Amino acid sequence: MAFDSYVLGGGQMKVLLVDDETSILDQGKIFLKKEDDRLDVETTSSVEKALEMLNNSKYDVIVSDYQMPETDGLEFLETVREERNSDVPFIIFTGKGREEVAMEALNLGVDRYLEKGGSLKSQYGVLADAIVQEVERGKAERRLKKAKDRAQKYLNIADVIIVAQDRNQEVIEINERGCEILGYDKDEIIGKNWYENFMPERVRKDVLKGATKPLMNGRVEEGKRYENPIVTKDGEERIISWKNSVIRDDDGETIGILSSGRDITERKKAEEKLKESEERLDLALEGTKAGLWDWNVQTGETVFDERWAEIVGYELEELEPVSIETWKELAHPEDLERSDELLEKHFDGETDFYEFEGRMKHKDGQWVWVQDRGKVVEWDDEGNPVRMTGTHVDITERKRREENLKRYKKAVQSSDNSIYMIDKDYRYVFANDEHISRLLDDGKIPSRNKDEVVGRKYAEIHLDEETDALKDNVGRVLEKGKPVTEEYEFNTVDRWSSRTYSPVKDRESGEIEGIIIVSEDITERKERERELQTYADVFDNVPVGLHIYRLERPDDDSSLRMIYANKITETYTSIPVEEVVSKTLDESFPGLREMGIPQAYAEVARTGKAKELGDVHYGDEKVPDRWFNVRAFPLPDNCVGASFTDITERKKAEEELEEARDDYRVRR
Template identity: 30%
Template sequence: MGENARSTDDASSFDVTDEGVDSVYEAIFREMDDAVFIVEVGRTGDGYKFTFGQNNTAHQEQTGLSEDAMRGQTPREFLGDEQGAAVAANYRRCVERGETIEYEEWLDFPGGTSCWQTKLTPITEDGRVTRIVGVARDITEQKEQEREHQRTHRRFQTVLETMSAAVFLKDADGRYLLMNQACRDLLDVDDDSVGMTDRDLFPQESAERARADDQRVLNSGEQIEIEETIPTSAGESVRLTRKSPVYDDEGEIVAVCGVSTDITEQKERERTLQQLKDRLELAVEGAQLGIWDWDMTTDEVEFNEQWARMLGHSADEIEPRLEEWERRVHPDDLEPVEDALSEHIAGETAYYDTEHRMRTASGEWKWIRDVGKVVERDGEGEPVRAVGIHLDVDDQKRRERELERTRALIERTQESASIGWWEFDLLDGSLTWSDEVYRIHEVPMDESVELEDAIEFYHPADRETIEAAFDRLIEEGESYDLELRVVRESGQTRWVRAIGDPQFDDSGDVVGALGLFQDITERKEYEVALESTREELRKIIDLVPDLVFAKNRDGEYLLANKATAEAYGKTPEEVEGRSEADIIPNVDDSAEFRQDDLEVIESGEPRLIGEEMLTTADGETRILQTTKIPYKVSETGEDAVLGYARDVTELKEYERTLEQQRDSLTLLNQVVRHDIRNQLMVVESYTELLVDSLPDDQSRTYARTVIEAAKQATEITETAKDVTDVLLQVGSDRSPVNLRDELSDQIERVRADQDRARVSVDGDIPDVTVLADDLLESVFRNLLTNAVVHNNEDVAEIAVSARVDGDCVRVSIADNGPGIEDKHKEQIFQEGEKGLESGGTGVGLYLVKTLVDKYGGDVWVEDNEPTGSVFVVELPLAD
């Protein structure tokens, strides 16, 4: 009351009325930041009753209750039994003490839970407390901070004490203020470490070094990091220690905080790793390995010098980008390489491992083995880093390809040649066959075969032979090479070549056998066929009536057919294998034959010997026409001569007879041409002189007939000369002859000799040369004369034409005579044939046909219009 009175008195001193004072207090009450409330204090029989009266705006905001909602409420009604009882107890304590009290309390309001710092002041009237004025400040946030600070402190203490690193705090004088458990264990001190210095813990040198480090932090205000070796009871410990300055509220450095990590094992690992790195670098350099390190987030790749050198580059020529690798991979290899890399990145393979080609600086392709591994992934499992190596396997790949080609060639060769291999292990009794051996026996390749089974495959007649040979191989180390028969699973018999070689151990004992097995059935069949063919050929050679023989350089007979042997009075068996000088009847013949043989062998050129004499065993001299050809003996490769000699003794006799007949014919031709022709010219001349002196026409007609007959007889002698020349010609040599000259000459001759002939030329005669000889004129003369002689018209009209047709020239001679029936057009060119009503010999057209055929041409007859014939001659042009 005194205070209230003083308060009222104070208000009055400012000339403020009671009503004004109440207004002032009311305003202050309502506008205070703290929550203010008034509790009415009533008395009960055994205690107090507290009910809420007024509360200001701050109280209403903090509690969420209006003044009307609170007025008349007791603490229990307002806050519940538990909190209401606690609040009422504090109100009672304030009333009973009769003085202001302060405390902190947590209350649940409709607006939420709050922590209040509450001050209760009793108001007395007439010596009795009738009201309590409460002022509450919301310290909820402060209390939460304190709680968080306490939790953080406890966590810090827990972390600090459980850290493996040693943590300490020293003041500016070097005294320890704090050590965590790891630090205490390291320095082997108990919990009472506060106030100790480094001098208490370390040798003087170590303590001074530690103090110097502390001073550096205190003076510079910077964090330092040092690597130090600390002596401990367990030995020296290598530590990485970081020391940092600690500041007070004024920013002054007052302490040093240190964190020391044990890096003893790390340093040991680093030393070991360095050793490994050094060794690896030596190994990489020695093995010429290219190293790559790929940052998969940026596609930057680090290539070592050897990687670049492997491709013919220096390291500075290679950009550190993935594209440098990609653009050098062979286009055909890039897709499978990228597939292998994707599979590894996806975790499907433990390593990325491929072999591919890469382009070198010279543009060539080199085989590289590329092995790598993803060594780092991020939190989501995505690859971050991969490392790997390049190994130059170009030579290896080339060897592999060559080996593969060789292996394939061997396999194809073995299969083509039906050659397989087999191996027998004497120690365990196992027999191994190659695929080809299985095929030869027609046994499934997955079927195992014992030695006894293999022996059973041999033909019963050959089984004893192979058993004996195999026993000698095992017991005596003797190899074998046999040609035997085997019976396949199908029952078919095949010939095989079986080869076996012993295999020895280091002591020289036989431990097994290795051999080849070849199907030689076709060769055997060929040999049989060859032998049969040889026998047939021998029979054929012996049937040849001419001498067939072969001799080597030494004159030894390698072959002599029956005719050769009979000439020597021997059989072929008695001749073959012996020298010619030993068996020939006349040794002088042998010397000449021997010289011919050696010339053919030395020159390597065949030789035709037109005539050589051989004295037979009967003493008869025969003339031989011999052909000798050089050849090599297939079995030995030695030089030899093959001879074929025909007995031309009778032919030579006939040729001599023919030569005599030729001489007689030549003489006869000269007589015909000279004596008979001269007599006919006398007859023709004198008859022409008599024509004009004859008394009548009939006589003159007879005379002219004689003259015409004489002329025809002269022509016949001319034709006879031509026929004789053809018959006496040897060979058929042709030479270029000018067609225009020869044809023109014969046309002019017919015009001069034949009074009743009128010869015309259609167009120009081509100025070309044909392949013929001197008798070409006879072809044209006979055809022109034939057109006059066999013409029944008073005037023989003859038309001559010629044209070039391709590589030949065609000459046509047309007349106006009676013509030739189709059935006679072929016959008139035959020897002795005559035209109808012809008085000629029939030799002229035969001569024409013979000569034209000789020249390589053709001649035929066609019908002329309206009557007559056309003789056509076609001759080849000279080049």
């Protein structure tokens, strides 16, 4: 059945078929529905009746014959386009095509001009194809128009200046806020040189040299902030904070600049008044990244600096007017009582400083952790606090690390897997309860006391062959700087284990300090793999390629390792199954990574949701060029299945059909 990709989208397409031959109407209604069951076809044998039907119903597309009694297809097209001002997709479907008729139809606004002929399935297959394509094109154009309308609406409601200029520095677009600040009507601005007409002469050269021209030539990053004055219609200068980005055409060439600017004139005036004091504070706070607060305890009047507001995601002007209530409103309700207790202790002289760690509501809705530290700097004659100053420091990352460490330690200790860490001298640094238990069960230590393990060298506890195997895998980790996973079967019991060696790196230098080893019992998984092999004969006889991969490390798509491939894949890839099973996807088919295939397979394994990858073209030095339709589906144990069908011949046929169409267009 045609149009499988469109069927996935759903939705009916209402078609009006107009032809004076009833046999064509009957055939069209039947064959178009067969080609694509989304096509809901209504028919009529005359243009007059068709126009009446258009008055009463909405259609997604019109298909009309050319030669008809009384009114022909071109007159019908002209009525729809000019008299009714309709842009509904219109297809001429005629048995007697002539070049001059086709040219006139194109001039009148026809979307497709198709000739009848050939087998019924062939001609209606082509027609159904054209109908779906024209309907989808029309929908896309309407969506684009809506998107442009929404963008224009945003431009007009934005509380910042938005202005676009071309390579000649002439304004090609400006929003209502920009016109309001400049004091001009829009038509007084469009087409004018932005720098010569709306910027003080003293700064034009510097702005062009320092910001505009380097940005146009790609020598500075987009989004960098710039501040410069503009001149309004009445001669006033306003200071604007600009953020610029380039405008590119479809070929990626820079054709202009889009700028958004916030009027910060009032803020700048206030900054000038406070500049001297801010410089002193900057020197004191430069190394701490702290925000400053100054609180009149008796009146509640409070002063915050920009950094204080920045910690909670605001610009200071967004919080104004400010007072001690500003802090209380942003603080977590559960933390206020503890803060009050600590303040009282400081006011009573029990502590030299007030120091408190609490949460504050960030502008984006999250809670950030802040270290609040301050001291009373002025008292009244009765010994009551008058003025207090202090700082806020964002400690969110520190708190997050502490919390993550707590959760990690708890998870590690309670894990059913054996987890331990050794340093580069093969000495135990850490071992969880499960690892201690396994060592005790194996008779390698006399008690559960961790002192029997931590601090001792691996070779003091384990057999020589175990130590040699560990050193071999640690050497691979140190060489690659990446995790290494091995699977092995115990000799004494019918049990399998997977052991992953992961590097632990110094946060500052990046050097490997040690290795964490996680040993997981995979006996049940191996049993399921054996069960999978019992179905190999069935899978080998299905006419679809099947690969099964296991994602050995959930956060690493390069750890996808093949555990099964059916025999038909040898026909597709020209590679024996035994050469790819047990290898990673990247090792067997390296070219798939740039297509995003390993990333997609890993996502399916992680999310448990199947994914249609569509048509994929692949070939390398071992695999001949072929087209495949690929689908990925989740399987237990972090596994993903990939089924693929060879569609090379279908693709060739589609290319031949497109070449024939191109040839027809050239001849036409």
